[in-house]
Amino acid sequence: MADFLTTINGYIWSDSLVYLCLAAGVYFSVRTRFVQIRQVPEMVRLLLKGQKSASGVSSFQALAMSLSGRIGTGNIAGVATAIAFGGPGALFWMWVVAFLGASTSFVECTLGQVYKTRDPLTQEYRGGPAYYFSRAMAHTKAAPLFKVYAVIFAAVTVLACGVLLPSVQANSMTAAMNQAWGLSEWVIALGSVIVLAFVIIGGVKRIAAFASVVVPFMAVAYILISMVIVFANVGQIPEILTLVVRSALGLDSAFGAIVGSAVMWGVKRGVYSNEAGQGTGPHAAAAAEVSHPAKQGLVQAFAVYIDTLFICTATGFLILSTGAYRVFDGESADGAVLHEGGALPSDIAVGPAYAQTAVDTLWGGFGSTFIAVSLAFFCLTTIIAYYYMADTNLRFLVGKAAPKVVPVIRGTVGSNTTLVLQALILVSVATGALSTASEAWTLGDIGVGLMAWLNIIGILIVQQPAFKALRDFEKQKKEGKDPVFDPAPLGIRNATFWETYEPEGEREKATVSSS
Numbered sequence: 001m002a003d004f005l006t007t008i009n010g011y012i013w014s015d016s017l018v019y020l021c022l023a024a025g026v027y028f029s030v031r032t033r034f035v036q037i038r039q040v041p042e043m044v045r046l047l048l049k050g051q052k053s054a055s056g057v058s059s060f061q062a063l064a065m066s067l068s069g070r071i072g073t074g075n076i077a078g079v080a081t082a083i084a085f086g087g088p089g090a091l092f093w094m095w096v097v098a099f100l101g102a103s104t105s106f107v108e109c110t111l112g113q114v115y116k117t118r119d120p121l122t123q124e125y126r127g128g129p130a131y132y133f134s135r136a137m138a139h140t141k142a143a144p145l146f147k148v149y150a151v152i153f154a155a156v157t158v159l160a161c162g163v164l165l166p167s168v169q170a171n172s173m174t175a176a177m178n179q180a181w182g183l184s185e186w187v188i189a190l191g192s193v194i195v196l197a198f199v200i201i202g203g204v205k206r207i208a209a210f211a212s213v214v215v216p217f218m219a220v221a222y223i224l225i226s227m228v229i230v231f232a233n234v235g236q237i238p239e240i241l242t243l244v245v246r247s248a249l250g251l252d253s254a255f256g257a258i259v260g261s262a263v264m265w266g267v268k269r270g271v272y273s274n275e276a277g278q279g280t281g282p283h284a285a286a287a288a289e290v291s292h293p294a295k296q297g298l299v300q301a302f303a304v305y306i307d308t309l310f311i312c313t314a315t316g317f318l319i320l321s322t323g324a325y326r327v328f329d330g331e332s333a334d335g336a337v338l339h340e341g342g343a344l345p346s347d348i349a350v351g352p353a354y355a356q357t358a359v360d361t362l363w364g365g366f367g368s369t370f371i372a373v374s375l376a377f378f379c380l381t382t383i384i385a386y387y388y389m390a391d392t393n394l395r396f397l398v399g400k401a402a403p404k405v406v407p408v409i410r411g412t413v414g415s416n417t418t419l420v421l422q423a424l425i426l427v428s429v430a431t432g433a434l435s436t437a438s439e440a441w442t443l444g445d446i447g448v449g450l451m452a453w454l455n456i457i458g459i460l461i462v463q464q465p466a467f468k469a470l471r472d473f474e475k476q477k478k479e480g481k482d483p484v485f486d487p488a489p490l491g492i493r494n495a496t497f498w499e500t501y502e503p504e505g506e507r508e509k510a511t512v513s514s515s
Contacts, residue, residue, distance in 0.1 A: 012449035025100025036102035043302035070307040072382030073172035074273030079315040080354035086265030087255040089248030091316040093266020098308035101276025102301040110297030110466040112282025127286025129279040130154035136462035154393040160447030162390035167432025168444035169379035174433040176352040180368035189433035218377040226314035233321040274307040279455030292483040294473035324358035
């Protein structure tokens, strides 16, 4: 079975998917006139401003939910793996895919807002690729085809986020805790299941509240500690940058033979980490209460920067500046060692232990604990976000039958359907904690790859509403307005939520005047 899954993963993560991710990023960057550069000040402003409502979370909470899905084991174990099998140059290609992917994220997340809807049971906002695939082309002859495409994406997402991806997070968290404290895998598995069960049963509002508190704290703490260690080795920063760029471009003789691996692992782990184009970000984006879809598109584009340019870079510099890395030939830890920094003990496995060793070079004994705690927060919030995405797509698949199969019980949603999903994700966590790293990562890569193939191809077809929304947003901003979205004048059809939408402030005024 392991060999079969490895073969499947090889087909999914072929060079074609790597080139598709990069080409889509270039295309969307050009089409949006490099929105990821032009609108950075607006991204920051929108991040700090925003409202929530009974139906939607604030822009910041939506960002936190999105980051809770993006920031996980990919930011620590993923970066270590990329360096181990692709060399230091893999970090450069992670930067490239983040810069280009920010435009892809803008497009997909804006589409998520344009075609969002209200959950018929909870009245909370729901949306994502399955929703925009089924609605964007509903007025065309291709509507039946895209409805099937939406169903396929939703089913794949339930499988990926409910079964395949949680195991990776649980596995890395377990490895880090075992390295730090020697805890049994069974103890870690049981503790994780208990914590997750409490949060995911509470629904989207509890998920958003949990993420908005935990994610900023853990991200800032991790970056600060990493930067302290990097600055303790500040004299090596120019050398590190030179090493990263030279090895990425094949200019360093030690890594000349693995330039292709640097690109592959940089893009592979970059997409796994920041999720640009994967189709996960639009789910959180759709949950936000905003007056214009482009607002949340910009906020989510900035999330890619936070994930990769800040956190993954912190990990990369942490590992490289302390020499806590080892690069293997053949993209396997069984291959010959091409280069090593000199700080790793011979028995250290590829993964979070690289970062743990790096922190220990400055604070002996502190590194293992700090990385274990960081990964625990990162991974738990990521798994919670996976549950939300799987649940959203399950609701899409259930459709109008929701009132029958997902009854509202005492103000919360619960049924055999959702209970099965909750059980699946908890079993996946327990299984991942007890699996080998190779098995867990293979399953995770299959999930990410399948979603990325479907989503990127899909948004290349249904892209136009995102560009129209961006032009409309920028036009209203130039006129000094706080942009409010109206799809009709833009020729955007089937955006039914926005046809009757009133900004939060207008709704409050209407309520006061009527009373």
